[in-house]
Amino acid sequence: MTTGAQIRKMVKPLLERHDDLAMVGRFMVVKPIHHLRRGVYIDYCRTPRMFDPRTVVDILIPAKDPGSLGLGDFLTDPGIGYWDSTNPDAVERFFSLLEKKILPKLRSTTTFDQYQELAAYYRATAGYYDRQRFVEMLIATAKGDFELALSILEPQQDKQRYLTTIAPSFYPALLARDRIEIAKVLHEWEALAVQKCKLEKFWEPTPFPLELEGA
Structure with a gap:
């Protein structure tokens, strides 16, 4: 399975391009933190080299288990599913997805009202609870x-x-x-x-x- 060290090495070029990103364990956090935790959690897979990311938006009240990730979507590599951390093309596709679609949405979600809009979207489209x-x-x-x-x-x-x-x-x-x-x-x-x-x-x-x- 992919280790935390492998993930941090993989995303280093992305973090160097964006000074509002940082890694905390497997969590790529969007800075700064105010009332919401925003970012991408990069989970491991049983298959060596592969990883399974999902977006995270969650309120910070009350304090709960860090493993509770709140609202979010799993991100899949088109036609493949999981992402291969050793495949430069796959890693670049992952970076491109983050930079073009995911990070702009995460950065723009900063208020409780916007969190509620996101929650309403999940309820309407996916029965998210x-x-x-x-x-x-x-x-x-x-x-x-x-x-x-x-x-x-x-x-x-x-x-x-x-x-x-x-x-x-x-x-x-x-x-x-x-x-x-x-x-x-x-x-x-x-x-x-x-x-x-x-x-x-x-x-x-x-x-x-x-x-x-x-x-």
Whole structure:
């Protein structure tokens, strides 16, 4: 199977052409990191030399297993399927696909609204489901729409219990519309997510929409 070292060697020319890309393990991250994790995860295959990439767009709240990749598509080599890391032509096709189609889309996806548009696309075209109602609640909270967040969360007692285990103050703060406490929890979650994914040096902490004037 392809190793992490082989993948990093393979993508080095691409990283040299784009200063907003970096490798963290098998994850090619698009910098900088704000509220979304964006990039391409280059997975190994059982077949030696081959690799299996997929795009990644995910929110960073709450912190979860780095292996949870959020929204994305598998990228296949036309007519072949998996990509051959030792075939220069295949590698160049992979780079071309990234540069012409994939990276522009990832770079332009920077906000919670754009994430929701992407999620809606997956639901409409592929029946994609990624715990979406829970994610909608989190994004509504981050945007300061507490009424929407509560309308989603109040019927879901299992999610309330889950939130209590990871941040006991979150649900009471949401009920109280306590922006300061909610923002505090969101920033703590995001910082922990960044740490778990080893993205600290690419992270630029920024206010959540609920903290901005007029939210």
